[in-house]
Amino acid sequence: YLNDPSDEAIRLTNDDATVSRLSAMQLGYFEDPFVKYFVKRPVRRMPIINRGSHIRSRALDTLVQQFLSLPGPSATSSKKQIVSLGAGFDTRYFMIKSGALDTETACLKHSLSNYFEVDFPENIVKKARIIKQRKELQDVLLQPSSSSPGNNQQEIRLEKGGTELSSFDYHLIGGDLRQWDQVVDRLVAHGLDRNAPTLFLSECVFIYLPPDSATSILKWIERTISDCAFALYEQIRPDDNFGKIMIRNLQMRNIELKGIHDYPSLHHQEQRFLNLGWDHAESVDINTLHDCFLDDQERARIAKLEIFDEMEEWRLLSEHYCVAWAYKADKYKQSFGQQFGLKHKS
Ligand code: SAM
Secondary structure (H helix, E strand, C coil): CCCCCHHHHHHHHHHHHHHHHHHHHHCCCCCCCCHHHHCCCCCCCCHHHHHHHHHHHHHHHHHHHHHHHCCCCCCCCCCEEEEEECCCCCCHHHHHHHCCCCCCCCCHHHHEEEEEEEECHHHHHHHHHHHHHCHHHHHHHCCCCCCCCCCCCCCCEEEHHHCEEECCCEEEEECCCCCHHHHHHHHHHCCCCCCCCEEEEEECCHHHCCHHHHHHHHHHHHHHCCCEEEEEEEECCCCCHHHHHHHHHHHHCCCCCCCCCCCCCHHHHHHHHHCCCCCEEEEEEHHHHHHHHCCHHHHHHHHCCCCCCCHHHHHHHHHCEEEEEEECCHHHHHCCCCCCCCCCCC
């Protein structure tokens, strides 16, 4: 895969995602005190993009909250780990650690033992540099995650020429997801515990990988981590007019959605987990999340944030993105993905 000319365009999708997150945050869709540190030139996005960023973020945050709130593997340990694949400049670790994602009943950082983020080395170098330059980020990173002794190591280490960064519970790893064996070696070197409950995140990432690479990753997780869950967000429905335009626009930027034709519908997104032996998989599109997951109060709140008259375009766009979630252990049945509304199959 070395020197694939489209890799740079794929890496840059991270800037898009971060600028969009900042735009939605600044308009009041959600709070995120950290995203501003990762954007050099803020741009206000169109209302449909802001709404999309909001719902995507709410849905994924909810899965993270549900995962971290579940009972731990034993009475003595409630520690869990999260692995974010293609994490880019995602701020979720900082949100958890600072308490910004806490629910009424759970202080989430106490359930977290390790948070790993994997992305191309070029993006990790940039993220590590920003963290090293920002006291505000380092202060959050160095907060002890629990009162237990041994968790108070006050150190952030930059390793391998800045392509890796680690503290006692946060690990940035530069690697190529298409070379999964190498990524696994680095995850294990940074402390990935095959026996701890583990949530994997892929937010707009698998879609850029050759389908075989995504399959290898999902197969490895299912076979290796006994207690695992997955949360995924990506594009679907490439074959209607809107889908074709979406693909053509990306091609003009040298970006190919490599996975979209193999997993074009909600049904396919679910089957890819089930065919690999995961116990349960479900998916919904963003319209379903908007209609069934957001409550009336939240829909009324966001309706006031900015003038919004592109309802038809919004419905079309939202049909083309989905959230999928899957798990292997029975304990997830009760809560993981539970509030996401009726199943709407395509
Ligand atoms: N997950 C982040 C978010 O939602 O804000 C970033 C999403 S961005 C659209 C896609 C990310 O996946 C980019 O940061 C890109 O570098 C990363 N990515 C795509 N293919 C990858 C690969 N083969 N290896 C490592 N990272 C990859």
